Structures are given as C-alpha cells and as structure tokens.
Amino acid sequence: MKMDSLYIHIPFCNRICTYCDFNKVLIKNQPVDEYIDALIQELSQIEIRTFKTIFVGGGTPTALTVSQLDRLLVFINKTFIVTHEFSFEANPDELTEEKLNVLNAHGVNRISLGIQTFNNELLKVLGRTHQLDDIYNSINHLNKIGLSNYSIDLMYNLPGESTGDIEDSLKHVEMIRPKHVSWYSLIIEPHTVFYNKIKAGKMKIADDSIEQKKYERVMEGLTALGYPQYEISNFAEEAFESMHNKTYWKNEYYYGAGAGSHGYTPGRRYYNIKPVNHYINTMNETGSVVKEVIEISDKERMEEEMFLGLRMNKGVNKTRFKEKFGSDIESVYGSVINELENKNLIAGNDDYIALTKHGRIVGNEVFSEFLL
Ligand code: SF4
Known part of the structure; x- marks a missing residue:
C-alpha cells in the first residue's frame, strides 16, 4: 500500500x-x-x-x-x-x-x-x-x-x-x-x-x-x-x-490523526471523533478514536478520481486511471467526456483529461457529471 x-x-x-x-x-x-x-x-x-x-x-x-x-x-x-x-x-x-x-x-x-x-x-x-x-x-x-x-x-x-x-x-x-x-x-x-x-x-x-x-x-x-x-x-x-x-x-491514501480528522486507506475512509473532550476520554478509555469507517466501492473511487483529479490543471492521468481500475477512462466516461468537450468544459490529450479555463469557473457543474 x-x-x-x-x-x-x-x-x-x-x-x-x-x-x-x-x-x-x-x-x-x-x-x-x-x-x-x-x-x-x-x-x-x-x-x-x-x-x-x-x-x-x-x-x-x-x-x-x-x-x-x-x-x-x-x-x-x-x-x-x-x-x-x-x-x-x-x-x-x-x-x-x-x-x-x-x-x-x-x-x-x-x-x-x-x-x-x-x-x-x-x-x-x-x-x-x-x-x-x-x-x-x-x-x-x-x-x-x-x-x-x-x-x-x-x-x-x-x-x-x-x-x-x-x-x-x-x-x-x-x-x-x-x-x-x-x-x-x-x-x-x-x-x-x-x-x-x-x-x-x-x-x-x-x-x-x-x-x-x-x-x-x-x-x-x-x-x-x-x-x-x-x-x-x-x-x-x-x-x-x-x-x-x-x-x-490524486486520490491517494493518507492517514489523519486528531479530533475530527479523517484518513483514506484501501477500500475505506475513516472518521475520528470530533469533540475534543470526547476524543480524549475515548482514547483514554478504549485506546481508539475512530468514530466511523465507511467502505468505498470501486464506483465511488472512480467518481472521486475524476472530481478530485479534475481540480488540478493537469487533470486526471489516463494511465493511472487504468492502473487503478483496470479500465480505460473512455470506456467508463466516454459519453460524458464527449459532451463536456463539445461544451468546451474539458479538454483531453493522450495522457490527461483536464478542465478548460471555462470549466474551472463552473467546476462543480462539471464534477457532478462524473457521478455514475
Ligand atoms: S476559527 Fe480557527 S480554524 Fe476557523 S478559520 Fe478561524 S483560525 Fe481558522
């Protein structure tokens, strides 16, 4: 990992x-x-x-x-x-x-x-x-x-x-x-x-x-x-x-520590207890402060890969997408990509798919199109 x-x-x-x-x-x-x-x-x-x-x-x-x-x-x-x-x-x-x-x-x-x-x-x-x-x-x-x-x-x-x-x-x-x-x-x-x-x-x-x-x-x-x-x-x-x-x-894994922090590990996101006193007491009493663990499906991971990756000017790396999910980005999102390219909201090349300048201005609208 x-x-x-x-x-x-x-x-x-x-x-x-x-x-x-x-x-x-x-x-x-x-x-x-x-x-x-x-x-x-x-x-x-x-x-x-x-x-x-x-x-x-x-x-x-x-x-x-x-x-x-x-x-x-x-x-x-x-x-x-x-x-x-x-x-x-x-x-x-x-x-x-x-x-x-x-x-x-x-x-x-x-x-x-x-x-x-x-x-x-x-x-x-x-x-x-x-x-x-x-x-x-x-x-x-x-x-x-x-x-x-x-x-x-x-x-x-x-x-x-x-x-x-x-x-x-x-x-x-x-x-x-x-x-x-x-x-x-x-x-x-x-x-x-x-x-x-x-x-x-x-x-x-x-x-x-x-x-x-x-x-x-x-x-x-x-x-x-x-x-x-x-x-x-x-x-x-x-x-x-x-x-x-x-x-x-880049939708990569990370640990989070402290009250209210969260982390992302393979297949799951975890969320720590938020209130300071509750965080301290629970750590002292149980030795753990994780409040909730949410399993992340491949579908959700793909969606996150898109709307997090598109935040970067460079965009979403096509090769990394294939390595992570075993499918070409076009085979999953082909029609969405075509539609957004026609509206000049995203642009692609052999390696990346990225927001255009206009796409950055209305970023949230673009991201919602990648929900499967
Ligand atoms: S209240 Fe604290 S955490 Fe929130 S913006 Fe102000 S300084 Fe930052």
Whole structure:
C-alpha cells in the first residue's frame, strides 16, 4: 500500500472566525495538554514511520504554547521520518519568532500562513485576530530565519469586498513574493455567523457573476505575477506546489490523526471523533478514536478520481486511471467526456483529461457529471 502522507489536526483557536465550519474550539480553558497526550497516543499506533509529507493543520496549530509545540514536535521527530514536505499552518499574529524557531529547529520546512485578506476592516468582519502589521511581522520573521518555502492563504468574494481589494491583495503578493498562494472563494457554510446573518437578511454576498469575474481576475493577476495555476484555487512558483494537498487531489491514501480528522486507506475512509473532550476520554478509555469507517466501492473511487483529479490543471492521468481500475477512462466516461468537450468544459490529450479555463469557473457543474 502506497501511503505517503499524514495529516495531524490541532483543533484550537484563539478566536472563532465568522465564516468557519472547521472542527475547532476556543482554546481558553481547554484541556490542551491532555489533547496532545491523546494525539501522541493515536500517532504512536500508526505503523508506517516514513512519510513523504506531514501537514499539521487546524484549528490553528500556532495557538499552542511554545512548550506544547516543542513537546508535539519532539514526538513527531522521534517517531516519523519526513522525506519531503513538513508543513505547519500558522496565523500571522501567532507566528512569533520564538514559535518559528521551535518549528524550524524541528524540521518544519513549509509554512501555510492564514492571511485571508490584507484589508484591516475585512479582517475584522471575518473575526480574524490579526491585522496588516501582523502579516508583515510574520513575513519578516520567516525571511529572517530563512524559511522561504511558505504559502499564503487568501479569500475572495468577502462581504463588503470591492474589486479594489483584489487589486490590493495582488500588490501585496507582488511585494511579499511567497512561493505559493492559495486563494479560495468564501463559501457560506451552515452553522456559521455569516450563514445566520445572511439568513436573517443582515448581510449579503455578491452574486455568482461578480464572483466569477473576481475569480477570473485572481487567475489572471497571479499568472501575470509568475504564479502558474496548478489547481482550481492554488498557484505556485515552479517546484513549490503543495505535495501534501496533491495527495488528496490524486486520490491517494493518507492517514489523519486528531479530533475530527479523517484518513483514506484501501477500500475505506475513516472518521475520528470530533469533540475534543470526547476524543480524549475515548482514547483514554478504549485506546481508539475512530468514530466511523465507511467502505468505498470501486464506483465511488472512480467518481472521486475524476472530481478530485479534475481540480488540478493537469487533470486526471489516463494511465493511472487504468492502473487503478483496470479500465480505460473512455470506456467508463466516454459519453460524458464527449459532451463536456463539445461544451468546451474539458479538454483531453493522450495522457490527461483536464478542465478548460471555462470549466474551472463552473467546476462543480462539471464534477457532478462524473457521478455514475
Ligand atoms: S483560525 Fe481558522 S480554524 Fe480557527 S476559527 Fe478561524 S478559520 Fe476557523
């Protein structure tokens, strides 16, 4: 079994953002040390010890104290070998020099910085804890320590955002020159402050046509700055694409550890218990934190192969499809592919099938066509 990647979840945040539906809790008064104990116990049970990529995400991993970060990272280093990419998510105001030194000393070689926007007012609307000064302070820390492989996370289509804000963000990207940019459209998820405000008629977001124009500008602006697009929302300088995220888009196997995380192993996906206290108690009482295991049929695997693979600009690899499923992609999806090619939504060559630029703009519509 090819198993190259491990995801580790830290579900704590110093403030809850108004749009967030990730598995997270306010860190204040939480049993963080007990959580790390349970997480270490879960990680100890993983049999594979060498990974191409490890990604520590959240929540916000940098919400942990220096000593908590140190304890977790000492354990990870003692237990696993990371051959390529060891990523850590960070919030700009939490990425102090001291914390960054700890990450660097323990081999973290890629930072994913949650900037979201460079507009201070919009940052407040999002409920973020940082402001523009914090962003530049964290970038200075990264430059000072020489950790140049960092990505910045941005969002567009925010409530109250103008097209000028997109231009402003592009100027900041040009000044900062990160190696990688993730730039997602805001999704309004149920059970968030934004969702409730929209439902109550107290907030509006731009309609689809404005969102599409902003997306086109994001693609065009970043490409002009020298960041080729390699996935619907991701852009990178050559050799700096996220190896870890490509595991997901290539529909390859990975482990997930921590509250609410999930993993994918041959024929099944597993889901861990989400609430922090429940996760800790169950680990202490039973030695396992898996809540649910779902068997994945070949039909579902094929569908996932298509709609995950099509997210990448390169697209779905035909040879890999045949190796995985024993059938040519055309024999399974021939009529769908013809129809979408005629509509200029996908394009194929001998090796790959990929979304066209127009297909990327209406990606979800295209993906649904591949459900068998
Ligand atoms: S910092 Fe990240 S995980 Fe935490 S609430 Fe905000 S968006 Fe969610």
